[in-house]
Amino acid sequence: MNHLYNFYRIKTSRGQETHMSRAGSRFTRPRETFQILDEPGVGTIVLDQDMQVAWANTYAMDILSAREEEILGSDAGQVFDTHLVPLLQGRREDAGRLLATVRDGSEIPGLELLVQNARGEERRFVYSSRKIRQEPFAGMWVLCMRDVTERRPTDEGLLSSNRQLLVLNQIMGVSASSLSLDELLEASLSKTLELLDFDLGLTYLLNPERTLALTRYHHAVPKTYLARNRAIKVHHWPWNFVFVAGQPRYLERGGEGGTIEEEILSSLGVSTLACIPILAESVVVGALFLGSRTKEGLRDEECRLLEAIGKEIGSGVLRSVLHKRLEAAHRETNLYLDVMTHDIKNAENVANLYCDLLLDMLKGDAAQYARKLKECVRKSTGILQNVSTIRRIHQEPPDLKPVHLSHVIRASLARTPEAGVSFEDASAEIWADDLLPEIFTNLIGNAVKFGGPDGEITIRVEDDLEEDHTVVVTVEDTGPGIPDEMKETVFDRFKQGREQGCGEGLGLYIVGMLIERYGGRIWVEDRVEGRPDLGASLKFTLREVVHTTADGYED
Incomplete structure (x- = not known):
């Protein structure tokens, strides 16, 4: 051919x-x-x-x-x-x-x-x-x-780097998702053994006195080794290199027989052992031991990866420890608050009884002093109530249900009969929970306090013209009003929106938190536009319950 x-x-x-x-x-x-x-x-x-x-x-x-x-x-x-x-x-x-x-x-x-x-x-x-x-x-x-x-060496280097990043990323994922310290240690050790092809492993954590390293989790470790090394004295050679100095140590077969390193390898039945310190912000909190029966030493990139894993596990340990401390502090704070609330309320009840007795016995200026004393006790009770409400807002998730708005407003007015409030019933049914009355208790109380005995208070419920299925509630008074420069911050914590009077600043802060909890918004206007001195108008929105008929149309 x-x-x-x-x-x-x-x-x-x-x-x-x-x-x-x-x-x-x-x-x-x-x-x-x-x-x-x-x-x-x-x-x-x-x-x-x-x-x-x-x-x-x-x-x-x-x-x-x-x-x-x-x-x-x-x-x-x-x-x-x-x-x-x-x-x-x-x-x-x-x-x-x-x-x-x-x-x-x-x-x-x-x-x-x-x-x-x-x-x-x-x-x-x-x-x-x-x-x-x-x-x-x-x-x-x-x-x-x-x-x-x-090109091959470069490609191999890139592949090695990518693999190391993949392994480290998975360890970081385990560390970030673990809910407890034990779960973190178990999951991170298992994932490291799986990804890096080691045969056995142990995780040690230091005791509070930092004298012993205690086994917290292990995998495929001979029972004879565990029986003698469940607790390690960290100041003894060669463990002090890891637990005290915070340096990694790599043991390999091939050294002189009879040395302590050879004995450790023999007791574990491995040819290579990596002892990696677990570091939390440069402080040794434990160590990760990884052994292989087939590896004859570790490459430099493997050592660097193991050391990075030790630091990542250390970060997870630190997060877990801090989380446990935070939970303990939270429980302790709640305990103090419960004790204080209970005991102070009891003391306030007794103080109120004595105030009532004094008012019956005293006349003139002395009676006036007794009334002021009773008012201070009432204010103290209100502060405790506000603190309890704030705690509920933070701790309890919203459980919103249909609520008749007029019923809640009428109940709040009944608790403050001294307030002269103008309100016309509305048929609106809105989404809220049992904390809704706190909004009107605080707003009405705020208007009464700053408006004085001759002040006028008006509450209106109207449809929102800008947003469907939403109502706008207005609470306005004829008090001293709120200056323009304070309208944006009046709902911040410990901010007082009035120039006259005094208060702890929690009432409007609670109102703002509850409106946000219900998915609404709140703002301040002048009762008479351009005249903040003629009273304030506090407005907020609430989501209205929409009822549908059997054929799917809105009722």
């Missing part, structure tokens, strides 16, 4: 000699056609429609250690089987896949090959094949073998 081919030799611009074949008149401009396929560091072969070699560049010849007359016009599978497969370092899977793709006519985007050239050098190539679908070359194939030998 070779006599059918007319071979052309072409000198490329890079000085490489290329070879091509011509079958009949199909290829009339071979130089322009095949020179564009010639690329440094890439062995390129062109097959015709019968899967026979039609052209190859010089680098392809070098890779195959073949001459032009040995391959041009020959079957591609036969060429690869004869010239390439013997160079594949005995990797039969690669050879089989390579030959299958050539003989079956299937494209392959990339197959890594380890080839030993004629000089005995190992070179790495990425093999790819592509079928041409454009005329006049439709049905022909382009096979490329790209030399990636020099």
Whole structure:
């Protein structure tokens, strides 16, 4: 068949000699056609429609250690089987896949090959094949073998870095999601063993006195080792290097027999042991021991990864410890608050009784002093009530239910009969919980306190013109009003919105918190626009309950 081919030799611009074949008149401009396929560091072969070699560049010849007359016009599978497969370092899977793709006519985007050239050098190539679908070359194939030998160390470094990031990211996820210290230690050790291919592991934590390291979790550790090392004295060699100095220590077989390091490895039944300190903000809180029965030492990048894992577990331990302390402080605070509330209320009840007795006995200025004393006791009771309400808001999630707004307002007015309030009942039903009365108790009490005995208070409930299924509640008074510069901050904690009078500043803060709890908004306006001295108008929105009929329409 070779006599059918007319071979052309072409000198490329890079000085490489290329070879091509011509079958009949199909290829009339071979130089322009095949020179564009010639690329440094890439062995390129062109097959015709019968899967026979039609052209190859010089680098392809070098890779195959073949001459032009040995391959041009020959079957591609036969060429690869004869010239390439013997160079594949005995990797039969690669050879089989390579030959299958050539003989079956299937494209392959990339197959890594380890080839030993004629000089005995190992070179790495990425093999790819592509079928041409454009005329006049439709049905022909382009096979490329790209030399990636020099790129390989960089690629391996990137792969190693990516793997380390993946492992560390998973450990961070375990650390962040663990709800308890024991769960953190167990999950992080298990994940580290799984991802880094160690056979056994232990987690130690220091006792409060920092004299002993106590086993908190272990996996696949011999019972004989645990029996003698469940608690480690941290100041003894070689553990002081880890628990006191905070330095990692790596033990490997191959040292002198009879040493303590060899005894530790033998008792664990491993050839390599990594002892990694668990650091929480540079303070040693424990250690992670990881052993392998097959590893003969650890690479530098593995050591760095293990040390990073130790720090990440330490951060999780610190978070867990701080969380436990926070919970304990929270419980202690609640205990103090409960005791204070109970005892102060009892004392206030007794004080109120004595005030009532004094008011019955005294006349004139003395009676006035008794009334002021009673008012101070009432104010103290109000402060305790506000503190209890704030605690409920923070601790209890909203359980919103339909509530008749007018009923709540009427009940609040009944508790303050001394207040002259103008209010017309409304049919609105809104979403709220049993803390809703606190809003009106505080707003009405605030208006009475600052408006004085002659003040007028008005409450209105209207539909919100800007938002559907929402009502606007207005509580306005004829008191001294709220200055413009204080309107934005009047609902902040411990802020007082009036220039006259005094108060602890919790009432409006609670009102703002409750409106936010119910999904509404609150703001302050002047009762008479532009005249803050003529009274304040506090407005807030509440979400209205929407009832639907059986056919799905709003009632």
